[in-house]
Amino acid sequence: MATTSRRVLMLAPLGLAAAGGAGFYAMLRGMGSGSYDPKGVPSVLVGKPAPAFVLPALDEAGVPGLEDSALRELPAPVLVNFWASWCVPCIVEHPQLMTLAREGVPVFGINYKDKPVDAAAFLARRGNPFQRLGRDEPGRVAIDWGVYGVPETYILDRKGIIRWRWPGPVTPEVLAQDIRPLLRRHA
Amino acid sequence: MLRRIAFAALLLAGPAFAVGLPSEMLQDPAQEARAREIGRELRCLVCQNQSIEDSEAGLARDLRRIVRERVSAGESDAQVVAFVHDRYGDFVLLRPPFNAVTAVLWGAPLLALGGGVLAIVLSRRRMRSALVAEVAPLSPEERARLAALELIEEDKRIS
Numbered sequence: 634m635a636t637t638s639r640r641v642l643m644l645a646p647l648g649l650a651a652a653g654g655a656g657f658y659a660m661l662r663g664m665g666s667g668s669y670d671p672k673g674v675p676s677v678l679v680g681k682p683a684p685a686f687v688l689p690a691l692d693e694a695g696v697p698g699l700e701d702s703a704l705r706e707l708p709a710p711v712l713v714n715f716w717a718s719w720c721v722p723c724i725v726e727h728p729q730l731m732t733l734a735r736e737g738v739p740v741f742g743i744n745y746k747d748k749p750v751d752a753a754a755f756l757a758r759r760g761n762p763f764q765r766l767g768r769d770e771p772g773r774v775a776i777d778w779g780v781y782g783v784p785e786t787y788i789l790d791r792k793g794i795i796r797w798r799w800p801g802p803v804t805p806e807v808l809a810q811d812i813r814p815l816l817r818r819h820a
Numbered sequence: 821m822l823r824r825i826a827f828a829a830l831l832l833a834g835p836a837f838a839v840g841l842p843s844e845m846l847q848d849p850a851q852e853a854r855a856r857e858i859g860r861e862l863r864c865l866v867c868q869n870q871s872i873e874d875s876e877a878g879l880a881r882d883l884r885r886i887v888r889e890r891v892s893a894g895e896s897d898a899q900v901v902a903f904v905h906d907r908y909g910d911f912v913l914l915r916p917p918f919n920a921v922t923a924v925l926w927g928a929p930l931l932a933l934g935g936g937v938l939a940i941v942l943s944r945r946r947m948r949s950a951l952v953a954e955v956a957p958l959s960p961e962e963r964a965r966l967a968a969l970e971l972i973e974e975d976k977r978i979s
Contacts, residue, residue, distance in 0.1 A: 642942070674865055677909040746878070772882055779907045781865035781879055 676779055676798035678787070683713070683795060684777040688767025691744060693753035699741055699767030705793045710819040711739040712812070713787040714763075714803075715775055717747045718755035720783045726802035727759050733808070734762035738816060742766040745775050745783050788812065790819040844881075846888050855891045858900050859884055863914050871914055 663669025678684070683704045690698035697703075704711070714730060716723040734740050742763035744752045749768065756763075769775055778787070781800065788797040797815050799807060846852040856873055862883060864875035872880040872887070883904060890900045904912055916922045958966065 638942070639946075642939070672868060674911045675909055677907065772878075776879075776882060776886065776907060779909070781908070 673800065674779070674781055676787075676795070678779055678795045679798060681795055682793045683787075683789065684774075686767075686774040686777060688743065688769055688774055691749055691752055691756075691766050691768050693749070694756055694761055694763065694766050696761070696763055697765050699743060699765045703741075703765060704789055707739070707789065707791045707793060709739060710788055710790050710796075710816055711741055713741045713743065713789060715743045715745050715769075715778070715780050715783050715785045717745045717783050718751040719747065720745075722802035723784045724759070726784055726786075726804065727762070729803045729805060729808045730762040731760050733812070734764075739764050743774065744768045744770075745780070746770060746772045786812075788815050788819070844884065844888070846892055848892070851891050852888075854897065855884075855888045858887050858891070858897055861901065861914055862887070862904055863912050865908060865912065 660669055660671070664671070683701045685701045687700040688698050690696065699713075704713070712730075712733065714726075716726075730740055740762045742765070744766060747768070747770065752768070767774070778785075784802055786799045786803055787795050790796050796819060797811065799811065801807075803812065846855060859873035860871045862872045864870045864872045864877055864880040864883075866877035866879050867875050870880075872883045886903070887900055890903060895903075901913070910916055910919070910922070916925060918926050
């Protein structure tokens with residue numbers, strides 16, 4: 634009895650270290666594959682409809698502005714992309730948004746804290762993937778969405794429920810591994 | 821001398837807050853103090869280990885402004901915090917709330933304390949039982965050896 638309890642006590646630190654090691658290994662692997670981000674802020678909006686908002690259009694873009702009523706009943710799932718002309722990762726993700734737009738996927742944009750001239754120049758140079766584009770120059774609507782940096786991309790299902798949020802650029806990998814399966818699932 | 825004075829001034833200086841611009845601060849000092857108190861509990865989501873009061877990030881400035889707007893509109897501290905919490909979740913609170921996800925976080929010190937107390941109790945009990953443990957009676961052979969040794973000792977003393 635005494636010897637078994639002593640053996641258990643001696644093994645306890647080893648077991649603790651092993652459990653900790655396994656946990657840290659899982660975290661590191663997740664960080665490597667991108668499935669775990671210790672600095673990530675999980676969105677509270679996932680599973681909920683978009684918050685109420687009305688944003689004016691960017692005249693030069695030639696597409697209507699964006700408001701929450703346009704995100705209620707939808708013929709297909711949509712992407713809502715927060716971007717700015719001053720945001721470097723937004724340049725990285727732009728070709729992927731253009732690809733989706735060419736395929737007919739509705740991509741809606743919210744231009745965050747940008748000057749209309751700069752935003753228009755960005756779209757003129759790189760193309761406009763947005764079917765609708767709202768200007769959020771004060772950045773208040775972004776705060777209502779829980780945006781903490783640009784770019785951020787959301788996928789809403791046909792009922793207008795937010796199903797997915799990606800903080801960071803839509804790389805070709807994100808497009809293939811996350812966005813396409815989600816669009817299929819919610820089609 | 822000048823260096824000493826400068827050093828003393830450094831020691832006396834209070835903590836620096838990012839809210840330096842008078843235009844950002846509320847007119848009413850009591851409301852401004854409340855806004856700072858609330859802001860110190862809210863994490864800047866860009867820099868993450870600073871509160872929105874300490875950060876120069878654009879988002880932190882926007883959140884500071886929102887906190888001040890809501891304070892001056894007469895909302896309670898809890899209402900102001902709830903507004904930000906509703907948008908950014910538990911992560912924005914520098915003091916995490918107790919729930920299923922954070923239970924381990926809050927419970928860890930108690931677990932460590934309990935484990936330590938248990939270890940102390942166990943080791944003390946073992947020590948006491950070792951002291952009190954009955955010594956096994958001598959076997960006949962041991963008795964014989966002891967008697968022989970005592971005889972030798974006695975012989976030495978006599979001679």
